[in-house]
Amino acid sequence: MRILVLALRRIAWMPPTLLGLIAIVFTISRIIPADPARVIAGENASPAQVEALRQKFGLDLPLMQQFMRYLRDIVNGDLGISLYSQRPVVEDLLGRLAATFELAIAAMCLAIMIGVPLGVVSALHRNRWLDQVIRLATMAGLAMAAFWLAILLQLFFSMTLGVTPVQGRIDGWGPDQITGFYTIDALINGDGETFGKALRYLILPTATLAIPAAATIVRFTRAGVLNALSSNFVFYQTAMGLPRRTIIWKYILRSAFIGTLTQIGLVFGNLLAGAVVIETVFSWPGLGLFAYNSILQSDYNAIMAFTLFTGSVFIVVNLLIDIAQTLLDPRTR
Amino acid sequence: MVAEKLLSVEGLSVHYITEGGTARVLDHVGFSIRHGEIMGLVGESGCGKTSLARAILGVLPGNAEVVSGKILFKGSDLLRLAPSEAEESIRGRAISFVPQDPFTSFSPLFSIGEQIRTLMRWKSPDRKPGEKVYGSGRRKRDRERVMAMLQAVQLPDPEGLLKKYPHEVSGGQRQRLMIAMALLPEPRLVIADEPTTALDVTIQAQILKLLKRLITETGASVLFTTHDLGAAWEICDRITVMYAGQEAETAPVQSFFDRPAHPYTKKLLDSLPTENSPLIGIPGRVPSLLNPPAGCRFHPRCTSSTEICHHKQPDVTEMGYEHAVRCHHPIMGGGQ
Numbered sequence: 001m002r003i004l005v006l007a008l009r010r011i012a013w014m015p016p017t018l019l020g021l022i023a024i025v026f027t028i029s030r031i032i033p034a035d036p037a038r039v040i041a042g043e044n045a046s047p048a049q050v051e052a053l054r055q056k057f058g059l060d061l062p063l064m065q066q067f068m069r070y071l072r073d074i075v076n077g078d079l080g081i082s083l084y085s086q087r088p089v090v091e092d093l094l095g096r097l098a099a100t101f102e103l104a105i106a107a108m109c110l111a112i113m114i115g116v117p118l119g120v121v122s123a124l125h126r127n128r129w130l131d132q133v134i135r136l137a138t139m140a141g142l143a144m145a146a147f148w149l150a151i152l153l154q155l156f157f158s159m160t161l162g163v164t165p166v167q168g169r170i171d172g173w174g175p176d177q178i179t180g181f182y183t184i185d186a187l188i189n190g191d192g193e194t195f196g197k198a199l200r201y202l203i204l205p206t207a208t209l210a211i212p213a214a215a216t217i218v219r220f221t222r223a224g225v226l227n228a229l230s231s232n233f234v235f236y237q238t239a240m241g242l243p244r245r246t247i248i249w250k251y252i253l254r255s256a257f258i259g260t261l262t263q264i265g266l267v268f269g270n271l272l273a274g275a276v277v278i279e280t281v282f283s284w285p286g287l288g289l290f291a292y293n294s295i296l297q298s299d300y301n302a303i304m305a306f307t308l309f310t311g312s313v314f315i316v317v318n319l320l321i322d323i324a325q326t327l328l329d330p331r332t333r
Numbered sequence: 334m335v336a337e338k339l340l341s342v343e344g345l346s347v348h349y350i351t352e353g354g355t356a357r358v359l360d361h362v363g364f365s366i367r368h369g370e371i372m373g374l375v376g377e378s379g380c381g382k383t384s385l386a387r388a389i390l391g392v393l394p395g396n397a398e399v400v401s402g403k404i405l406f407k408g409s410d411l412l413r414l415a416p417s418e419a420e421e422s423i424r425g426r427a428i429s430f431v432p433q434d435p436f437t438s439f440s441p442l443f444s445i446g447e448q449i450r451t452l453m454r455w456k457s458p459d460r461k462p463g464e465k466v467y468g469s470g471r472r473k474r475d476r477e478r479v480m481a482m483l484q485a486v487q488l489p490d491p492e493g494l495l496k497k498y499p500h501e502v503s504g505g506q507r508q509r510l511m512i513a514m515a516l517l518p519e520p521r522l523v524i525a526d527e528p529t530t531a532l533d534v535t536i537q538a539q540i541l542k543l544l545k546r547l548i549t550e551t552g553a554s555v556l557f558t559t560h561d562l563g564a565a566w567e568i569c570d571r572i573t574v575m576y577a578g579q580e581a582e583t584a585p586v587q588s589f590f591d592r593p594a595h596p597y598t599k600k601l602l603d604s605l606p607t608e609n610s611p612l613i614g615i616p617g618r619v620p621s622l623l624n625p626p627a628g629c630r631f632h633p634r635c636t637s638s639t640e641i642c643h644h645k646q647p648d649v650t651e652m653g654y655e656h657a658v659r660c661h662h663p664i665m666g667g668g669q
Binding site (some may be wrong): 257258 | 387419420433434456498647
């Protein structure tokens with residue numbers, strides 16, 4: 001019950017946070033030097049045509065009024081028309097959502113599955129060779145540029161070994177759309193062949209995204225485990241002769257994971273941002289590629305919509321993490 | 334008739350390897366605990382009493398090195414025991430532990446009931462050696478044990494308490510829980526490391542009385558470390574004073590307070606505040622364990638030291654019934 005109240009209180013904070021996000025996106029769009037009316041009108045438009053467009057889009061109104069209009073449109077689910085596709089931006093965004101989420105969630109899962117155990121092992125072998133190796137690998141994972149790593153993986157696995165496709169999301173038609181996640185849809189349809197195909201396309205971009213994310217998780221898990229190892233309750237449990245395994249996997253891991261969890265929210269934000277680069281390199285038809293193309297085409301509304309959307313996702317993910325943390329840590333209840 | 338020894342420490346030396354050099358934390362310490370007695374281990378911070386407690390439990394810090402000595406428990410040397418054997422049958426079973434700080438000795442993330450259940454799973458007197466499963470029969474009997482023990486340590490509403498998290502109960506209640514958890518495995522020896530230091534003065538006396546009563550009922554022995562002579566007087570049968578990694582004097586509690594033989598003990602007792610006297614300290618400081626003074630370790634602060642104290646370590650001298658002192662010039666027949 002108290003959890004519910006707390007969750008509601010956190011959720012109540014969402015509208016103001018979102019309003020702040022919208023204000024920032026709006027401000028940026030109005031202070032960048034490009035004139036939206038001129039961009040929309042095209043290079044050969046006459047000053048009169050540009051002026052007409054300016055009036056049509058309300059760009060001649062006072063800034064505050066423009067902001068209120070923008071806000072009203074967002075509430076109505078209207079993010080404007082894409083200059084490139086001439087379709088509502090919302091439709092374009094929603095059409096690409098699943099591809100990016102499939103990638104980001106797969107990368108997140110992979111990063112946690114690699115990062116948490118490595119972090120624990122690293123801490124338990126503190127300052128011995130295994131710890132040094134893991135820490136070195138972590139450093140490398142954080143330092144490598146994503147696009148470079150992506151190309152490296154493509155060269156090795158796709159070109160040299162030929163075990164994975166170079167780019168794209170699937171060849172031929174994808175599975176029937178249910179969730180929009182090709183791997184999951186293929187499984188639901190019981191289509192093993194398509195599942196295998198979708199998985200092979202998914203592996204490299206997932207790995208590229210997951211490596212720096214896993215590195216971050218290793219670092220925070222290691223720090224959390226070391227912190228717990230030196231705590232009084234671990235000393236007490238050791239002095240009372242509880243089996244080492246119980247102490248580590250039950251008590252230490254739980255306390256270390258609470259710190260890691262906060263990081264996971266931030267890492268997820270990095271994944272969405274990183275998707276812009278990764279999706280471009282792998283021609284993955286998701287939001288990142290959409291954003292990249294929109295920027296190249298100066299597709300104003302699309303860029304704003306993308307920024308707004310990823311910002312909102314980041315806020316929601318961190319809200320969920322906050323709630324999960326409350327569930328894990330009785331002191332915050 | 335003197336009861337038999339349950340634990341005896343002989344010539345125990347422990348060094349801590351630190352960046353500043355080797356600290357001689359325990360230096361040829363000898364002392365013993367008999368069946369059913371409460372042995373007080375008193376001394377200032379850093380005198381080695383906590384290290385001695387940790388050595389007996391086999392949980393010295395990673396930079397510690399046992400240089401020499403024996404810790405005989407029921408006749409076998411704990412220092413020669415396989416680590417797995419010590420974890421299985423000594424720690425938390427034959428020898429249990431009450432920590433100094435009941436606030437942080439519980440994990441904050443699990444309910445009290447859950448933490449007691451984990452303890453009983455591995456340390457219940459019902460558990461057969463090496464048993465891994467926690468069958469429902471044993472679980473039920475253990476639950477009854479826990480309930481009876483929570484009653485015994487006078488905790489109100491045991492059912493509700495088990496569902497609570499550690500931060501939801503008071504410090505005094507937490508220390509009662511710690512005592513309950515120390516006694517649940519039915520140990521032969523309880524090591525209580527300054528169990529009242531972290532508590533309010535008003536709670537301290539209650540906890541001490543409770544500890545003494547329960548121990549007397551169960552027949553276990555206690556090693557009670559403290560820097561509070563009043564607390565030691567309250568519950569101990571015998572007292573050992575430690576100074577700079579060595580035992581200075583051991584005596585039954587009555588002779589300890591009436592006829593202290595070591596100048597350090599005398600000064601400690603003199604420094605206890607009384608109604609009409611000003612506070613008296615002991616001049617000088619506790620010596621560095623990295624570079625302890627030659628001869629008697631107390632001689633730089635001792636008013637009765639002579640030439641011999643500067644270069645020769647004193648041997649242990651028997652002063653009469655159960656009374657031993659490590660001093661060249663023990664105070665004879667002292668009284669106050």
